[in-house]
Amino acid sequence: MSPWRVVGFLSLLGCAHVPEASPPRERSRAQARYTVTIYDNLGGARVRACLEGMTVNGLVPIYDGGGPALRGAWIGDDPLDTPDGRIRLREPARAACVDYETRFDSPLFRASDPAAVIVSQAQWLWRPDPFPRDLEASVRFELPMDAEVSLPWPRSDSTYFPERSAFYTSVYSVFGSFEHQSFSVMGTSVEVARLGLRPPADEIRRWLGGALQATASVGGRFPHDRVHFIIIPTPSQDKHVAFGMVRRGGGASVLLLPSPNATVGQLEADWVAVHELSHLWLPHLYPGDRWITEGIATYLQEVLRARCGLQSSERAWTRLQEGFERGRRAGTGRPLASESREMSRTGAYHRVYWAGAAFALAVDLRLRKESNGEMTLLRAIGDGQRLWGTDARLVDGSALLSALQEASGADFIQELAETYAASSDFPSTEYVRSPEYSEIRTQILSGADDACGLSAESWR
Ligand SMILES: [Zn+2]
CATH class of the missing domain: 1.10.390 (Neutral Protease; domain 2)
Known part of the structure; x- marks a missing residue:
């Protein structure tokens, strides 16, 4: 029985000593709205995080190693303290819009032609502290001219809606100029961001489609509704796919480094994509x-x-x-x-x-x-x-x-x-x-x- 019911019941009994209950207030939901402005040189971001419906002490990096990317934080023109990369409000607040600035000092990859950069979201996303149980978060990007963004998060038009794990587990974001591709394989939506010219779209579809189907055959379906791929063609002397890696913050993402000289047959026969996708069956x-x-x-x-x-x-x-x-x-x-x-x-x-x-x-x-x-x-x-x-x-x-x-x-x-x-x-x-x-x-x-x-x- 909720406290409101108890109070209501006592009121009915006519007990004069029970203070009159005010009706329960509609609890406003915890919301975090991020606007992320990527610098023209793709070297950093200015972020506005507007928080409401929760009491916050500040914002903290996704993990401790993310702190050094922070260059400063402000509310309006007032600078805030940022010990160890943590943004501290002057006092706990129920609502606040905080601006902060970060530099992508250690991008995973930086391509100059076309210009694109791959950075962990830990270099631009700071999470509310303490983190509310149910947070509705949205992220909107303001990008340099002709630049695009790719992330494995649910989105509607240009706004992303990251779930909780996006604030705790690393994932890679792509900014700049790159090729987009999307298709579906046995009910799983595939989104591909390809930096560079190879492999061409039809070969990507054949290679990744085959790897996904083979991996799905473990249980007749692939365990994720959506998979995001980042493809970076990388010359290698003796490997058709030089490297692969899975990230899970806010969605399943697989980074692959195929050799630009590999034929589609060689990519299909290679083990790396099937290995990485197999991880997504497992915790x-x-x-x-x-x-x-x-x-x-x-x-x-x-x-x-x-x-x-x-x-x-x-x-x-x-x-x-x-x-x-x-x-x-x-x-x-x-x-x-x-x-x-x-x-x-x-x-x-x-x-x-x-x-x-x-x-x-x-x-x-x-x-x-x-x-x-x-x-x-x-x-x-x-x-x-x-x-x-x-x-x-x-x-x-x-x-x-x-x-x-x-x-x-x-x-x-x-x-x-x-x-x-x-x-x-x-x-x-x-x-x-x-x-x-x-x-x-x-x-x-x-x-x-x-x-x-x-x-x-x-x-x-
Ligand atoms: Zn592995």
Whole structure:
């Protein structure tokens, strides 16, 4: 019963000592309206943040590292204190319009021809502090002449409506002159921002469309309604796609660096896009647990491409074997969990990714064996994804593992992961070659074009 009802009930009893209740006030919703003016040289932004319907002490960067981009903050002509990049109001306010200025000192990428820049939103978006439970936020851009913006956030015309995770988790924004492209693949809307001339639009559609369909085949649908791609053609001596990265702040975004010399066939056969998209089936884990998601994405990049005809099953099997050997030779000798925690510092990526892939293979083999082929790792991920959702928040590896157990009905996954996490030795993979597994191995890597939805009509 709400306090208003209690008061009303007592009033009916005619108790003279109960003060008369005033009717509940309509609570105004917390709103933050940002107007972001990008400088002509794409080197920074002047932002006006108008906040209302909440009591705020100020505005703070998305994460601590964002602070140095701040150059100053004002209300009207009055400068505000900005200790450590945090904007402090003189006193808490229910409504305020704050101006602040930031510089894009460390853009991820800057192209001069055509002129465009890629920066984390942490270099121009400061969030209200404290952050209200339900914030309606909108962001409108004022851009230099001929410049455009690209972000993975919902929008209507030129106004974006970022959700909560856009204020807590990094994502990349593109400003300047670049190519736009949008299409849809099996119900998922795809938006592409391409800096540079290659690959041309029809090849992008074929490459990314194929990768999306292969990745969607895990569960018959792609887990996100919208995916945003940033494509930066980048020459590479020996790779068709030099690098890829997923960001999740306010929406799913994949950055890819294809070689401008790669043919569309080479891009389609490459692993990077399928690997990055596979991450979007999985939650974002803490660094010490990341061997699990990197391992599953590494395993899926090979299995899904074989399943969907983007590479032969022989090649997939060889690549898995070669990957395990690379992983076995790499690393610092730490147990896998701490190898995973430290990998951005030590560079032990091969060790972490391929030990994780060996775990994914072991889980897939055992699920298939114990269920006579009824249950697979792909199916467990496709069903389990509903349990962990598409939230951008960092979660514990155990949440992912127990959801996989629940979805598959198996009880060994968590225990097996603990053994892998604690081991300093690269996991044994020799057993997979034994005749006992030959049939399951064929099942894992054989084509399943029906499941992939890859047909000449649908995507060529
Ligand atoms: Zn990865």
